[in-house]
Amino acid sequence: MEKYILSLDSGTTSNRAILFDHRGEIVSVANQEFEQIYPRPGWVEHDPRAIWRTQLSVAQRVVRQKGIAAERVAAIGITNQRETTVLWNRDTGEPVCNAIVWQDRRTSGICDKLVKKGHAPLIAAKTGLVVDAYFSATKIKWILDHVAGTRKLAEEGKLAFGTVDTWLIWNFTKGALHITDVSNASRTMLFNIHTLEWDVELLGLLGIPASLLPEVRASSEVYGTTAKEFFGREIPLAGIAGDQQSALFGQMCLKEGMVKNTYGTGCFVMMNTGGKPIASKHNLLSTIAWKIGEEVTYAIEGSIFMGGATIQWLRDQLGLIRKAPDIEELAAQVEDNGGVYLVPGFVGLGAPHWDPYATGMLIGLTRGVGKSHIARAALESIAYSSMEVIGTMAEDAGIAVAELRVDGGASVNNLLMQIQADTIFRTVVRPRITETTALGAAYLAGLATGYWESTEELERQWQVERAFYPVVDHAEMEKQIALWKRAVERAMKWNAES
Numbered sequence: 085m086e087k088y089i090l091s092l093d094s095g096t097t098s099n100r101a102i103l104f105d106h107r108g109e110i111v112s113v114a115n116q117e118f119e120q121i122y123p124r125p126g127w128v129e130h131d132p133r134a135i136w137r138t139q140l141s142v143a144q145r146v147v148r149q150k151g152i153a154a155e156r157v158a159a160i161g162i163t164n165q166r167e168t169t170v171l172w173n174r175d176t177g178e179p180v181c182n183a184i185v186w187q188d189r190r191t192s193g194i195c196d197k198l199v200k201k202g203h204a205p206l207i208a209a210k211t212g213l214v215v216d217a218y219f220s221a222t223k224i225k226w227i228l229d230h231v232a233g234t235r236k237l238a239e240e241g242k243l244a245f246g247t248v249d250t251w252l253i254w255n256f257t258k259g260a261l262h263i264t265d266v267s268n269a270s271r272t273m274l275f276n277i278h279t280l281e282w283d284v285e286l287l288g289l290l291g292i293p294a295s296l297l298p299e300v301r302a303s304s305e306v307y308g309t310t311a312k313e314f315f316g317r318e319i320p321l322a323g324i325a326g327d328q329q330s331a332l333f334g335q336m337c338l339k340e341g342m343v344k345n346t347y348g349t350g351c352f353v354m355m356n357t358g359g360k361p362i363a364s365k366h367n368l369l370s371t372i373a374w375k376i377g378e379e380v381t382y383a384i385e386g387s388i389f390m391g392g393a394t395i396q397w398l399r400d401q402l403g404l405i406r407k408a409p410d411i412e413e414l415a416a417q418v419e420d421n422g423g424v425y426l427v428p429g430f431v432g433l434g435a436p437h438w439d440p441y442a443t444g445m446l447i448g449l450t451r452g453v454g455k456s457h458i459a460r461a462a463l464e465s466i467a468y469s470s471m472e473v474i475g476t477m478a479e480d481a482g483i484a485v486a487e488l489r490v491d492g493g494a495s496v497n498n499l500l501m502q503i504q505a506d507t508i509f510r511t512v513v514r515p516r517i518t519e520t521t522a523l524g525a526a527y528l529a530g531l532a533t534g535y536w537e538s539t540e541e542l543e544r545q546w547q548v549e550r551a552f553y554p555v556v557d558h559a560e561m562e563k564q565i566a567l568w569k570r571a572v573e574r575a576m577k578w579n580a581e582s
């Protein structure tokens with residue numbers, strides 16, 4: 085009887101469960117959204133119980149709808165929204181407050197203080213991260229400082245912290261396991277990515293008791309089993325990775341220098357840097373990709389705030405298109421951008437510019453410019469922004485990029501992928517299974533349980549759906565890139581005076 089791997093993809097807006105078969109094919113999917121809670125401007129919360137309930141529900145549903153017995157689920161892998169912080173009472177299993185989501189900015193002030201006191205270089209050296217409210221550390225501190233009784237519970241050893249992976253596993257095992265993996269731990273800003281231990285000095289700096297913390301495990305090993313009541317039988321829990329790291333694994337970017345870009349609302353670029361963390365000179369993040377057996381693999385990461393979101397802006401604010409995929413046909417009506425550049429600084433610019441005062445900008449408008457040119461410039465803005473991050477990474481890591489592997493909602497856009505190949509002068513490869521985040525966690529769990537023999541076996545079964553080769557004239561492209569850079573410079577610091 086064929087067996088399957090159950091992958092749980094616990095995202096920011098929805099929880100998914102996907103059953104993969106031995107060939108890495110999707111056989112069943114279930115998805116459920118959960119509530120986003122915005123108590124104040126800049127605050128974003130989730131109800132941890134809702135995360136658990138919906139994740140359990142889709143996990144049960146995906147098995148049921150396929151009509152298979154739980155015996156045929158060989159293992160479970162978990163991938164999750166990273167950094168989101170849950171604190172709960174170890175005795176009752178009840179969260180002490182809502183989860184503070186990675187997007188939540190309430191702890192920016194705590195971060196400013198850390199930077200003012202000169203702690204940023206120490207934090208970067210130990211954790212690979214830039215001091216930011218994004219990461220879990222200051223969120224934990226905020227809860228201890230603001231939620232009544234939590235500090236006392238922590239001192240009594242009765243409080244547990246976890247990212248979403250930890251919270252789900254605690255619940256699946258009815259409190260038997262309080263664990264996370266290295267990839268999730270490396271996003272807390274409390275984990276030393278060199279020694280692979282929670283960092284006592286950083287814990288001291290933020291006043292966070294070590295008793296809160298989960299045990300840090302590898303990304304692929306049998307951690308334990310789900311309690312019998314959930315599936316009628318115990319199922320091994322055998323893989324954990326944060327969503328971007330899981331996607332890197334699902335893309336089979338297993339060798340140093342391999343890069344993936346996920347084109348969603350924003351774009352997330354990640355490069356495998358092999359056995360060593362890279363200290364970025366451009367404020368990119370250094371992080372742990374995964375640990376398998378005793379081997380630790382590192383990665384460097386850069387994100388672009390406005391990816392597919394720029395297409396949404398054209399759709400919702402300008403009304404140029406009715407639905408996102410229409411952008412391709414509109415942009416394809418013209419040969420080139422007609423001299424128009426769109427700088428996507430709507431929420432400031434990230435790597436490598438790091439300018440919070442930049443705004444969005446359309447430049448190069450002349451009488452002949454029409455909707456199609458703007459559509460084309462919007463697609464180009466996604467490709468150029470990605471190109472800049474990929475170039476910066478290659479420079480930081482001192483590694484030449486051979487090809488780019490792509491996934492995410494906007495990666496189905498063939499024109500965008502062709503433009504991307506042209507701008508980076510590299511082949512862009514789109515895999516057949518674009519659910520790479522879920523696939524990565526499935527692979528990690530399947531490897532731990534012997535469902536798959538080796539990463540070589542996985543590399544063999546990973547298939548290309550389509551490759552895009554650079555076709556544009558090199559010198560011509562260099563000219564366009566120079567114009568893009570000029571446009572970016574004009575948009576920078578626009579708001580600095582106001």
Ligand code: ADP
Nearest residue numbers: 347348349392393395396408409492493494497
């Ligand atoms: P997320 O995971 O961030 O919610 P998805 O991976 O689901 O994002 O991708 C959705 C994004 O992709 C949206 O911002 C949408 O505008 C964009 N998008 C979807 N289809 C296309 C397309 N064919 N061309 C360009 N952008 C697209």
